[in-house]
Amino acid sequence: GIQVEQSPPDLILQEGANSTLRCNFSDSVNNLQWFHQNPWGQLINLFYIPSGTKQNGRLSATTVATERYSLLYISSSQTTDSGVYFCAAVLGGGGQFSGGYNKLIFGAGTRLAVHP
């Protein structure tokens, strides 16, 4: 079936370190989003990135749709980066503007702990 798989499941970093989180998906994507769930449970949008590369401050993301993966880079990590990072995708053909059903399939998440 349609799957979104994330790795690693857990990650512990020292403040200031860099990290790469990976998301593999089993089909072509119409939408791919990265979220950060903070320790208070809030889901915060990080990137909308069905293809290409984007950067936002210390975070950047790259999606290679033809190879069915996306990467989230965190540079110079801070304690406030702690939490769970989710990748979620709308899978299936039809293209971005097909008007099809936009059901997000979530990965299991990567739990990140950044220590001072």
Add this chain to the structure above:
Amino acid sequence: DAGVIQSPRHEVTEMGQEVTLRCKPISGHNSLFWYRQTMMRGLELLIYFNNNVPIDDSGMPEDRFSAKMPNASFSTLKIQPSEPRDSAVYFCASSSQGAIFFGTSGGAAYNEQFFGPGTRLTVL
């Protein structure tokens, strides 16, 4: 914009009681989603509305769950009767299908979903 608004933020109830969760989507969005998050199952979609019409309710666990969207700015998720296994965080999300918005990380975004703060439900 105020973002997606959910109420209550926390709900504690006893088994057998009726629970109603409420959601106000982002103004202008025409798609609304209810999700449930548990440790065992992660984030799972319960039901999806487009233009106030339920499109896919295949994720609704059983008949005890029902959802309505009487207008574009309000939706409810009701559990009757509630059971301890319904304890979870329930999220509402909205998006604009068929229109292009300026996305979170720059550039055009189609169908980007935005989540509310969630309702933490505990059924004793």
